[in-house]
């Protein structure tokens with residue numbers, strides 16, 4: 001397994017947002033994470049990268065290297081850094097935090113920018129980019145991270161059709177290279193068309209498996225019901241059972 005979650009509970013200030021999650025992700029799988037607003041999707045990714053510690057349970061991963069794309073709205077674009085320097089941060093695993101950007105690194109940055117359609121943007125400050133251009137830059141940095149487990153939080157939200165389509169091709173390329181990808185998405189049609197597996201989350205796992213078997217009307221109804229039944233102030237072990245509402 002690339003990733004094994006056992007009885008994982010994640011939350012904030014002891015209030016759980018994701019309850020008792022068991023999940024096995026096969027190496028090389030391409031999985032969408034879907035669910036209503038507040039279902040715990042972003043929380044799950046934050047738990048997987050270690051930004052928040054589990055309240056209960058375990059995360060086991062065999063992946064050597066992890067890469068994470070936060071929601072675009074969470075990225076601070078006021079920081080005075082050029083596109084080239086920002087993308088080069090993806091090479092820290094090989095250069096070290098204070099390593100200089102060598103000639104070969106500069107070539108890798110140029111290749112990554114070309115792969116996302118931003119050739120010639122390397123000297124621009126990131127503050128001078130549109131939202132869609134910034135998302136392309138974030139993908140260029142991910143390309144250089146060379147990760148075997150890639151976590152994406154709403155990678156195509158607020159992008160025009162062309163940008164979303166081109167970045168989807170990058171995701172498919174990672175899948176073709178055997179990397180494990182887990183992406184939070186809201187567009188169920190895109191999920192049905194492009195993601196072989198889906199995790200439907202509504203504070204708990206509603207279903208996980210082949211997308212067509214997960215995204216049934218019944219499962220989507222259960223997800224909505226479970227999400228509405230959730231009590232925001234519930235203590236850690238006061239579990240809201242699926243179907244109990």
Ligand SMILES: Nc1ncnc2c1ncn2[C@@H]1O[C@H](COP(=O)(O)OP(=O)(O)OP(=O)(O)O)[C@@H](O)[C@H]1O
Pocket residue numbers: 012017035036037038039040041042043044
């Ligand atoms: N930093 C935080 N502090 C306290 N509670 C939080 C924090 N971040 C999220 N939450 C709460 O945790 C729950 C799950 O939020 P999360 O952002 O993981 O949901 P989501 O499924 O990603 O939602 P959306 O689709 O709206 O992005 C929500 O009730 C939210 O209010």
